[in-house]
Amino acid sequence: MHILLVEDNITIIKGLSYALEMNNYEVDSKINIKDTIAYLESNPFIDLIVLDVTLPDGNGFDLFSNYIKKRNIPTIFLTAKDSEEMIVKGLNMGAEDYLTKPFSTKELLARINKILLRNQRVQLLKVKDITFDLDKMLVLKGSATLPLTPIELKILHLLFSNLNRVVRRTTIIDKIWEWTGNDVDDHTVTVYLKRLREKLGTDIIVTVKGLGYRIDAE
Amino acid sequence: MHILLVEDNITIIKGLSYALEMNNYEVDSKINIKDTIAYLESNPFIDLIVLDVTLPDGNGFDLFSNYIKKRNIPTIFLTAKDSEEMIVKGLNMGAEDYLTKPFSTKELLARINKILLRNQRVQLLKVKDITFDLDKMLVLKGSATLPLTPIELKILHLLFSNLNRVVRRTTIIDKIWEWTGNDVDDHTVTVYLKRLREKLGTDIIVTVKGLGYRIDAE
DNA sequence: ATGTAACGTAACTTATTTGTAACATAAACC
DNA sequence: GGTTTATGTTACAAATAAGTTACGTTACAT
Numbered sequence: 001m002h003i004l005l006v007e008d009n010i011t012i013i014k015g016l017s018y019a020l021e022m023n024n025y026e027v028d029s030k031i032n033i034k035d036t037i038a039y040l041e042s043n044p045f046i047d048l049i050v051l052d053v054t055l056p057d058g059n060g061f062d063l064f065s066n067y068i069k070k071r072n073i074p075t076i077f078l079t080a081k082d083s084e085e086m087i088v089k090g091l092n093m094g095a096e097d098y099l100t101k102p103f104s105t106k107e108l109l110a111r112i113n114k115i116l117l118r119n120q121r122v123q124l125l126k127v128k129d130i131t132f133d134l135d136k137m138l139v140l141k142g143s144a145t146l147p148l149t150p151i152e153l154k155i156l157h158l159l160f161s162n163l164n165r166v167v168r169r170t171t172i173i174d175k176i177w178e179w180t181g182n183d184v185d186d187h188t189v190t191v192y193l194k195r196l197r198e199k200l201g202t203d204i205i206v207t208v209k210g211l212g213y214r215i216d217a218e
Numbered sequence: 219m220h221i222l223l224v225e226d227n228i229t230i231i232k233g234l235s236y237a238l239e240m241n242n243y244e245v246d247s248k249i250n251i252k253d254t255i256a257y258l259e260s261n262p263f264i265d266l267i268v269l270d271v272t273l274p275d276g277n278g279f280d281l282f283s284n285y286i287k288k289r290n291i292p293t294i295f296l297t298a299k300d301s302e303e304m305i306v307k308g309l310n311m312g313a314e315d316y317l318t319k320p321f322s323t324k325e326l327l328a329r330i331n332k333i334l335l336r337n338q339r340v341q342l343l344k345v346k347d348i349t350f351d352l353d354k355m356l357v358l359k360g361s362a363t364l365p366l367t368p369i370e371l372k373i374l375h376l377l378f379s380n381l382n383r384v385v386r387r388t389t390i391i392d393k394i395w396e397w398t399g400n401d402v403d404d405h406t407v408t409v410y411l412k413r414l415r416e417k418l419g420t421d422i423i424v425t426v427k428g429l430g431y432r433i434d435a436e
Numbered sequence: 437a438t439g440t441a442a443c444g445t446a447a448c449t450t451a452t453t454t455g456t457a458a459c460a461t462a463a464a465c466c
Numbered sequence: 467g468g469t470t471t472a473t474g475t476t477a478c479a480a481a482t483a484a485g486t487t488a489c490g491t492t493a494c495a496t
Contacts, residue, residue, distance in 0.1 A: 084322040084324050084325060085324075087322070087324075087325045087328065088322075088324050088325060088327075088328045091325075091328040091329060091332055092328055092331075104302040104305070104306075106302055106303075106305075106306050107302060107305045107306060107309075107316075109306075110305065110306045110309040110310055111309060113309075113310075114309055120383075122382070135382055135383045135384070136382055136383065136384060136426075136432060136434070137384045137426050137429055137432075138426075149427065149428070149452075149453055149454080150427050150428020150429070150453080150454095150483085151428070151453080151454075152453095153428065153429075154428070184454095184455070184456095185455070185456065185457095187455085187456075187457085187473090188454085188455055188456075190472090190473055190474065190475090191454095191455075191456085191474090191475085191476095192454095192455095193473090193474085194473090194474060194475065194476090197474095207472095207473070207474095209462095209463070209464085209472065209473080210464095210471095210472075367441080367442055367443080368442080369442080369443075370442095402444070402445095403444070403445060403446090404483095405444090405445075405446085405484090406443085406444055406445075408483085408484060408485070408486090409443095409444080409445090409485090409486085409487095410443095410444095411484090411485090412484095412485065412486065412487095415485095425484075425485095427452085427453090427483075427484075428453095428483080437496100438495100438496085439494105439495090439496085440493105440494085440495080440496095441492105441493085441494080441495095442491105442492085442493075442494090443490105443491080443492070443493085444489105444490095444491085444492095445488105445489090445490090445491100446487105446488090446489085446490100447486105447487090447488085447489100448485105448486080448487080448488095449484105449485080449486070449487095450483105450484090450485075450486095451482105451483100451484095451485100452481105452482085452483085452484095453480105453481080453482070453483085454479100454480085454481070454482080455478105455479100455480090455481090456477105456478090456479095456480100457476105457477095457478095458475105458476090458477090459474105459475080459476080459477105460473100460474075460475065460476095461472105461473080461474065461475085462471105462472085462473075462474080463470105463471085463472075463473090464469105464470080464471075464472090465468105465469085465470075465471095466467105466468095466469085466470095
């Protein structure tokens with residue numbers, strides 16, 4: 001899960017980033033509006049934004065209504081001032097939540113978790129004519145469901161979770177057969193990849209000799 | 219829209235009732251746990267609860283987990299103390315929001331509006347000829363009530379709460395048999411699914427081999 | 437107390453899945 | 467070019483997960 005932190009106080013950024021990363025979130029942070037806009041425009045996948053309202057080069061509310069709202073990215077506003085009108089305004093604009101500084105990091109974490117749980121959006125990964133539905137754990141070729149066996153599905157899931165990145169053969173063995181004590185033959189992996197390619201088509205999974213396999217997103 | 223206010227401070231009750239009624243909500247209020255339980259049991263339609271945690275005859279958290287949570291009524295906790303642990307606990311229990319006193323009435327109103335808008339909730343989940351009524355906790359096939367046993371109902375509820383998402387067998391065991399220490403046999407799940415399919419028809423629940431089961435909304 | 441319903445386990449069945457072995461091909465290296 | 471190593475391919479017997487049926491036990495209501 002990707003969280004974007006927009007806040008001009010470096011101390012807060014450092015503290016929050018640390019806390020969020022401890023909870024397995026991937027965190028990026030920006031300290032002004034300008035950088036944030038650039039970031040938003042080049043990053044299609046952001047799951048949540050924590051947004052300070054008062055920033056050196058502008059105002060978080062405007063940023064929200066002009067760039068964030070239309071993309072439906074859940075947002076938590078922060079303000080230093082305990083201003084009733086601002087809270088009401090922020091919430092009515094469509095923010096998911098609103099906290100005033102000083103706030104408790106644990107509370108923010110709890111609220112973030114809540115929002116992300118609630119907003120679990122459908123996650124579809126598409127590569128060429130193959131669609132991996134992470135929620136249903138279902139793979140489509142075009143519009144037809146591919147009949148994959150449990151282990152085929154697991155391996156493909158692993159590859160899709162690491163788009164554009166090589167997954168080593170040893171990693172595959174470790175992750176897929178961890179319960180058995182990873183006692184399977186190395187060739188077994190090869191066979192499964194053959195079977196996967198039979199069903200997916202030959203152009204989805206790339207072999208990286210000496211290392212493993214990889215799926216490239218367009 | 220019906221809002222229930224549980225709070226032992228009469229001044230707060232009066233202020234909030236007035237503000238809420240000005241906003242076209244119908245408000246009832248209770249000042250202790252005992253009365254609240256009686257009220258809950260005789261009132262099937264409550265849209266939201268504002269619940270003080272510290273009450274003269276008990277604790278709002280217990281009330282919530284024993285009487286409110288299972289009915290899926292959105293709840294906002296209030297506490298006098300600004301206690302980080304309590305906030306986190308309350309949110310993680312499943313409360314929709316948490317405010318600490320003193321709070322701004324306008325902010326509470328904004329948060330209530332938000333929750334009610336968000337939760338304009340579907341109380342009837344329909345999949346093919348099966349209807350799951352979350353309020354009454356009963357299941358219809360066509361227009362006939364299905365006689366489900368308690369455990370069958372729980373499992374189906376779990377599946378319906380996760381439409382379009384795989385529910386793992388381990389999750390089923392965890393959630394359904396948590397009270398026993400999850401000591402049930404894995405096959406038991408299989409048998410219950412067989413029984414469910416017998417009653418629902420075979421085309422409602424999809425098996426995801428190696429993982430679990432899933433119900434797809436159309 | 438007695439009958440009924442619900443529960444969980446066990447034993448059985450089935451189609452599928454699985455892992456390996458044996459062989460084929462392709463890339464890498466000298 | 468020929469050898470080595472890594473990966474691709476095919477075929478098959480063993481293993482397994484899920485579906486099914488049946489039954490003894492417990493819980494519940496009348």
